[in-house]
Amino acid sequence: MAIMDRRTFFGISAAGALAAASTTLEGKVPEAIKDFVKDKSLKIKFMGTGSAGGIGKNGLGRRHSSILVNDDFIIDFTDDSLDMIPAGVHPETIFYTHSHKDHFQPSAALKIGIKKVYLSHSWYDIAVKAFRQAATEAGAAMPEIIPTYFGMDVKVGDVTVTPLLANHPTDYIYEEAQIYLIEKDGVRLLYATDTSGIPGKSARHIGIDKHREGYGINALIMEATSSDPDDFRLYCHSSTDIVEKTVRVLLKTDRLHMPEGQKVYITHMSRKLHPKNINETLPEPLRAAEDGLEVIFRAP
Ligand SMILES: [Zn+2]
Ligand SMILES: [Zn+2]
Structure with missing residues (x-):
């Protein structure tokens, strides 16, 4: 061929x-x-798009938020998404955004054979202890746990992951929850859950604040735990209006520069805090991700 x-193929595929x-x-x-x-391109499979409630016993909710990147590694994982790993795919690396139970569940990681764990240095000791206990209980080998630091990128195959700061408190006062810049072949995807907005320090590092020239990212997945602008979770989670404003400003100023037809995906949705017909309520280019959805991102 x-x-x-x-090239012709890509030329006619502009509509997304x-x-x-x-x-x-x-x-x-x-x-x-x-x-x-x-x-x-960079392939993301949403293995879960829900908040802490998860899929629930009645099966009506969304699985805990989790993504599979390029069929190679995972960000966050619980038992909710055991059925979401594609046949023949055996990811051995995981990143954890933070220690909340809807993201961090060592026993689930051990069940799928995770061997390498990346998480913020700020709760490294807590994570090691939790993994050691889970490994002992499961009779599994202890994975390698590697502390990460703001802005210090990690390479997994041909994908680069840069840990950034989230705005999201946990039970541990020294813990810094993380969001991630994920890069491959010119794709610069910001995966931002759990966080209330995008902290200035992270925005600056990836080039989406006023002090940088040119665009900083060309793809965005951001959490919207609720649809109510007045939700009390204002200081730890985003609602759809926060994502809407973020996207509006970034697009207007070309700091988010997406290929034609590409969407911004929201995740970490609470079933109870969003309408059922969520996609009918969202403005372009926002889309509610769904459990099992695969998206191919490419550079503009
Ligand atoms: Zn969460
Ligand atoms: Zn959380």
Whole structure:
């Protein structure tokens, strides 16, 4: 297949074909293009898009928020999403945003064979203790636990992950919850859960505040725990209006520069705090992610 053909394919896909579920691509795109898409893009599978309530016993909720990046590593994981790992995929690396139980569950990580764990140095001791206990109980090997620091990137294969600061308190006063910049092949995706807005220090580091020239990110997944602007969780979570404002400002000033047709996905939604027809209530380019949704991000 000639390179030209591939370019033509991308030329006609502006309406967001690549931002659609990759299962569509799997079904219709010739082998050579599939490889190209895989090589020059970043694939995210939402393995959970809910808040602390999770899927619940009645199965009506959303699984705890968790993503699979490029079929290679995971950010946050609990028992809720055990059924979400694709067949034949065996991620061995996990990042944890913070210690809350809807994100951090060592026993679940051990069940799927995680061998490498990255989390903020600020709660390293707590995490080591929790993993040691879970490993003893499960009779599993203790994974390697590696402390991370603000702005110091971590490479996993050909993906670069930069830990950033979240605005999200936990039970441990010294713990710093993290959001992440995830980069591959020119894609700069900010994955921001759990956090109330984007802290200035993180915004500056990734180039989306007023002091930088040019765009800082070209893809965004952000939490919206509730849809009520007056929700009391104002100081630890975002609501849809916070995401709307963030996106409006970043797009207007070209600090978020997305390919045509690409959406901003919201996650970490509480079933009780959002309407059922959530996508009908969101303005463009916002979309509520769904458990199991796969999105292919590419650079503009
Ligand atoms: Zn949470
Ligand atoms: Zn939390």
